[in-house]
Amino acid sequence: MMFTYAIIKPKSRLFLAILSSIIIFQIRPHVFFFVAIGAALGYMSGKEKIPLWQKIGVFCVMIGAVFILKDTILGVMGLQNSDNLIEDFQAASEKNAKDLSTAGSGVDMASYPLPLKLFTFWFRPLFVDAPSALGLIISVENLIYLLLFIKIIKKDFIKFIRKSPSVVKMSFVIFFMTSFAMTFVMSNLGIIVRQKSMVMYYIFFVIYYYLAEKKYSEIIKYRKRKAGIKKESLKIVS
Numbered sequence: 674m675m676f677t678y679a680i681i682k683p684k685s686r687l688f689l690a691i692l693s694s695i696i697i698f699q700i701r702p703h704v705f706f707f708v709a710i711g712a713a714l715g716y717m718s719g720k721e722k723i724p725l726w727q728k729i730g731v732f733c734v735m736i737g738a739v740f741i742l743k744d745t746i747l748g749v750m751g752l753q754n755s756d757n758l759i760e761d762f763q764a765a766s767e768k769n770a771k772d773l774s775t776a777g778s779g780v781d782m783a784s785y786p787l788p789l790k791l792f793t794f795w796f797r798p799l800f801v802d803a804p805s806a807l808g809l810i811i812s813v814e815n816l817i818y819l820l821l822f823i824k825i826i827k828k829d830f831i832k833f834i835r836k837s838p839s840v841v842k843m844s845f846v847i848f849f850m851t852s853f854a855m856t857f858v859m860s861n862l863g864i865i866v867r868q869k870s871m872v873m874y875y876i877f878f879v880i881y882y883y884l885a886e887k888k889y890s891e892i893i894k895y896r897k898r899k900a901g902i903k904k905e906s907l908k909i910v911s
């Protein structure tokens with residue numbers, strides 16, 4: 674949250690941007706990777722009129738940080754000395770998923786198609802597959818996630834993302850990239866619940882901004898319609 678707040682105005686909040694980046698990296702190096710990529714892409718493609726040099730500066734700093742710290746980031750999966758990153762990542766993912774699936778709340782996500790993997794990461798357990806009493810409580814939380822997510826499954830959402838500010842695009846990229854990567858290494862509902870808590874608030878922000886913008890548009894249309902009716906009434910009276 675500190676990082677997201679800082680990146681909105683990186684020039685005046687440089688200290689917070691650096692501090693939050695260090696905190697993220699120290700706790701979760703792989704999450705720092707997604708945050709850095711998301712920030713770079715979001716900042717470059719936002720609709721705000723930001724000077725080109727500032728966009729390039731943020732992009733270079735974020736990508737440069739990822740490059741400098743790549744060994745530590747890859748070390749999370751034991752891939753820092755890999756000669757074939759894609760193949761080694763697939764092998765490590767399969768092994769990790771197999772190990773996690775043997776636990777009490779394990780799920781065989783390796784055999785799932787991608788849409789089901791994402792659904793499992795975002796919304797399970799969901800009552801019918803809750804492994805315990807705690808799982809039922811988590812299911813209530815996941816149901817709220819699902820109901821909120823349904824609100825953006827609309828045709829105009831893609832158009833909204835394309836025209837949205839950089840912080841919204843950044844949040845969406847971070848959320849989706851992290852979710853996509855996590856689905857290949859997670860096969861345990863207990864660990865999924867802990868891991869997804871780091872990125873779910875990014876999609877909450879996107880949903881909130883989307884709904885707020887729709888509400889604002891409705892208010893503007895209502896005011897224009899009301900003003901038009903009032904103008905027509907004055908014409909009739911005169």
